Amino acid sequence: MVDIAKGMDCKVVKNRFEYFARxxxxxxxxxxxxxxxxxxxxxxxxxxxxxxx
Structure with a gap:
């Protein structure tokens, strides 16, 4: 999915998951x-x- 998003000129940000609200x-x-x-x-x-x- 990241490749698809980048191919559509979208901003892709990664973050370590701790819990949903954060x-x-x-x-x-x-x-x-x-x-x-x-x-x-x-x-x-x-x-x-x-x-x-």
Missing amino acids: QRNFALSQCSYEWIVCLDSDERITPALKKEI
Whole structure:
């Protein structure tokens, strides 16, 4: 997946996993956009939300 992301000119950052909250907070600190969408693995973006985004 890293190769795919780099091939799409995405920023790839690695961090040692300690626990979920710390990992999420680290990831959020790396973001530079005003809006961030966070999904759990059992969540999906509905067609209506996709259209709104």
